Every structure is written in C-alpha cells, then in structure tokens.
Amino acid sequence: MNFSLPDDLLALQSRVREFIAREILPMEQDPRQTAHGPRADLRQELVAKARSWGLLTPHASREMGGLGLSHVAKAVLFEEAAYSPLGPTAMNIHAPDEGNIHLMEVVATEAQKDRWLRPLVQGHIRSCFAMTEPAPGAGSDPSMLATTAVRDGDHYVINGQKWLITGAEGASFAIIMARTEDGNATMFLTDTDRPGFRLERMMDSLDTCFTGGHAVLRFENLRVPASDVLGEVGKGFRYAQVRLAPARLTHCMRWLGQARRAHDVACAYAARRESFGRKLGEHQGVGFMLADNEMDLLTTRLAIWHCAWVLDQGERGNTESSMVKVISSEGIWRVIDRSVQVLGGQGVTSEAIVDRIFRDARGFRIYDGPNEVHRMSLAKKILARGQGGAD
Incomplete structure (x- = not known):
C-alpha cells in the first residue's frame, strides 16, 4: 500500500477544504438547524453551494454525475467534508443516502435508477x-x-x-x-x-x-x-453486504473529520489560554492529552485508509471494516472527550462546537452494529482460524 496521494487527489482535497472553510463553517450557527437535523430549506441551500463548486455527490459514478471516487479518495474527501457537521449534508455524502446510492448503483434496474437514483445523486431528493x-x-x-x-x-x-x-x-x-x-x-x-x-x-x-x-x-x-x-x-441480506462494508467505512471517514475539528479547537484554546502563569497547553496534563489525540487521529486514519485500500482491491473487506469501525469509533471518542476536557467550561456549552460534536458522536459506537457485536463477530473468525490451524 502506497500512502502517498496523487496530485489530482491532493488538489481535490484542497478544494474540499477550501469549500468547507469558505462556504460551510460560516453557516454553522444558522438557526434552521433543529433537534432532528437541518431543515429542508437549509439543506437545499447547502446543496446548492456544493453543486456550484462541483463537489456534489462526488462518490457517485461518473455515469450518474459524480466523480467516481475510489474508496481511498472517499476517505480523504469525506474527512475534509465532515470537518463541519453540515459538510456531509452539503456534499450529499451523508447517511443513509450515501450508502443507498452505492447500493442502488450496484443492484437497481435502469428504470429504478432513472426514477429514484438519479434525482438522489443530483441532490433533489433524500x-x-x-x-x-x-x-x-x-x-x-x-x-x-x-x-x-x-x-x-x-x-x-x-x-x-x-x-x-x-x-x-x-x-x-x-x-x-x-x-x-x-x-x-x-x-x-x-x-x-x-x-x-x-x-x-x-x-x-x-x-x-x-x-x-x-x-x-x-x-x-x-x-x-x-x-x-x-x-x-x-436476496436482501446478500445485498445488505454490498452496502454494509463501504457504508460502515464512510461513517468512520466522516467521524474522523469531526474528531479532527474538535482537536483543532482544543489545540487553539490550549495555545492561547493562560493558567497558573503559563499557556494551558504547556502543562503536561493538557499537553499529554493533545499528544494522545494526535496519536488516536493518526491510528484511525491509517486504519481507514487500509480498509479503503482493501475495498479498492475488490475484496469484500467485512473483517477489516468491522475492526476499523471499532478502532475509529473508540479512537475518535477519546479525541473528542479529551478535547472537551481541555476546553473546560467551554467544552460543555454551545460556546464551542465541540459540545455538539460530543453529543453527535456518542451514537457511533452503536450505529452500524454495536462495537460489542463487531468484537463478537471478530472473535468467532479468530477462533475458527485457530481451530483450522490446530494440531
């Protein structure tokens, strides 16, 4: 596996990062966000912005109007998009639409694609x-x-x-x-x-x-x-497998972006806030948390990229995606939790976006199968492998 990214992907990564910074971050305080997600009119405005930048539904095939991204390319772009909670909605890469698009591209008839998939890819419907x-x-x-x-x-x-x-x-x-x-x-x-x-x-x-x-x-x-x-x-369960590993992995990609945002907010605060005669981050108790965050982010990113690479080789990736789901959901939770701690009082209020990320991210250890179920499945495979190699 080559960890270097091609120039065209780096350029696309930079474009998504600029799009999120210029167009989406300023909208994070928009009052059209509810307890059940962005309102329809806010979503339409966000989607229009992504469309104007040529970044709408990039994971769809070129035939359907997307960019035909590889899984590794998705890992890079989805992380950047999710630096804002509104980013996945804007780029039409949010759950469950993202997974449904992948499934329907593989399974749906041409008539079904024309009726449902194309308008879904175009951002007109959910x-x-x-x-x-x-x-x-x-x-x-x-x-x-x-x-x-x-x-x-x-x-x-x-x-x-x-x-x-x-x-x-x-x-x-x-x-x-x-x-x-x-x-x-x-x-x-x-x-x-x-x-x-x-x-x-x-x-x-x-x-x-x-x-x-x-x-x-x-x-x-x-x-x-x-x-x-x-x-x-x-054949419903068989088709569910088509959707399962890729959609599970894209959850990991998006939550990595959220965790990186929380970490960046905590780092900026630790660098400017003074406490007991020095910058907050200069105290080992805080500095060590930031260092641990960096390690968890790197470990999660490498695990995601590896699983994405496995899928790009044409493998099912079910085992790898189970491992990555557990690794990433627990890794990003540690990052976000530490970031709340570093921010202190700000971390538990809406003064900083980390409070929102904290609440949004807790369900990730349950979504797409509780971590305990993934561990149980992995244990069965490990034991089966051990029995096969017994004397």
Whole structure:
C-alpha cells in the first residue's frame, strides 16, 4: 500500500477544504438547524453551494454525475467534508443516502435508477433505509426480521414497524427490508407518499446532525409493485453486504473529520489560554492529552485508509471494516472527550462546537452494529482460524 496521494487527489482535497472553510463553517450557527437535523430549506441551500463548486455527490459514478471516487479518495474527501457537521449534508455524502446510492448503483434496474437514483445523486431528493425494528424484531441480529411482504398478484403487501430510521422525515423514497413468504429477506423500493406508509413519530436523540433525524415508521398493507423489488426476491441480506462494508467505512471517514475539528479547537484554546502563569497547553496534563489525540487521529486514519485500500482491491473487506469501525469509533471518542476536557467550561456549552460534536458522536459506537457485536463477530473468525490451524 502506497500512502502517498496523487496530485489530482491532493488538489481535490484542497478544494474540499477550501469549500468547507469558505462556504460551510460560516453557516454553522444558522438557526434552521433543529433537534432532528437541518431543515429542508437549509439543506437545499447547502446543496446548492456544493453543486456550484462541483463537489456534489462526488462518490457517485461518473455515469450518474459524480466523480467516481475510489474508496481511498472517499476517505480523504469525506474527512475534509465532515470537518463541519453540515459538510456531509452539503456534499450529499451523508447517511443513509450515501450508502443507498452505492447500493442502488450496484443492484437497481435502469428504470429504478432513472426514477429514484438519479434525482438522489443530483441532490433533489433524500431517501431512507428501513431495516431496524423494535423488539422482538431485527436489531443487531438481522435474522429476527419481523416485517413481512406477501405476494398479491403484481404487488407485495408489506406490514410491520421500523424504528431508528435515519433520514425518514422528508425522504422521498425508502428501501424497506422485509421477510417474504419463502422466509428470506427482500429489499423493496417505495415512495413514501404511498397509502400504508406512515411516519408514526420522530425519536429524540443525542445527535442532531442527520438530516431527517430518526423516526418510527409503520407499514399497514403497504402495496408495492413487484417491479419495485430491489434486486432479486430473497436476496436482501446478500445485498445488505454490498452496502454494509463501504457504508460502515464512510461513517468512520466522516467521524474522523469531526474528531479532527474538535482537536483543532482544543489545540487553539490550549495555545492561547493562560493558567497558573503559563499557556494551558504547556502543562503536561493538557499537553499529554493533545499528544494522545494526535496519536488516536493518526491510528484511525491509517486504519481507514487500509480498509479503503482493501475495498479498492475488490475484496469484500467485512473483517477489516468491522475492526476499523471499532478502532475509529473508540479512537475518535477519546479525541473528542479529551478535547472537551481541555476546553473546560467551554467544552460543555454551545460556546464551542465541540459540545455538539460530543453529543453527535456518542451514537457511533452503536450505529452500524454495536462495537460489542463487531468484537463478537471478530472473535468467532479468530477462533475458527485457530481451530483450522490446530494440531
């Protein structure tokens, strides 16, 4: 693996950094930010800025109007974009749309791409991915999927409840995971204004960075044409793997940018604030925290780049992405937590953006599978490997 970046990628990195600094950072105090993410009109304004800079949806293929980025290139650009909590929304690289774009490019039919994917890539609409369910339905264990889809002529009738569905409020369409009569999972595309598709309520959460927040959905005899099955019937879990590793890794990329921002704010404060006759950062207790931050940021970045490189080689990267998810979510949390400590009173108020980053980032150890589940999965693979090499 070559850690040097080509000139064209360095130029693109510089462009994204300039875009975030000039266009997005000044908008971070915009009052159109709510407990459930940026309002639709704010999102549209942010997207228009990225479009004018030629930076909208860069991860999409060139055929779809994106830049066709490699996974390594995404790692570089997504970190830069997420230096502001509004950056991923502006560049249309936020969850769940980013992962849905990748999935649909691989699986969707041409008709489905024209109907849903192209306007999604163009930033005109948003989407959501509806898989997680309240107990006893699917959570960390997707095999507990309880939502059903029953064939009825040329349609499927879907019934069930989903929750923690990111981006649901204001989404134009959804990808629904439901269990078909063969007992297997199938993915369905549906407009959210169809009869039987109901947003029951919004869920209050620590984070406020996801456009459309997190919602509870209910499907009551939702009729979806068979032509709107995404991929093949019964292969939903297989397609979920297509989405899983890349989308899991892009979470890591974005949160790295947020952690770097928190660290930079803490460093600037430690360099100018005086305490007990010297700069705050000159005290070992503070200086050591900043040094530990730098090490955690480097470790996280290298782990992300390695997994991105694995994916660029055409490998599935499931094991690597599980490891990176744990490494990065815990590493960036340490960085952000130390940054709060360095800032002292400012760190626990809205006087500094680190307070917001702290609240937004806590869920990362749960999103895309709790870290404990990833460790359990890794342990099974390790033990299987050990048994294979036993005498």
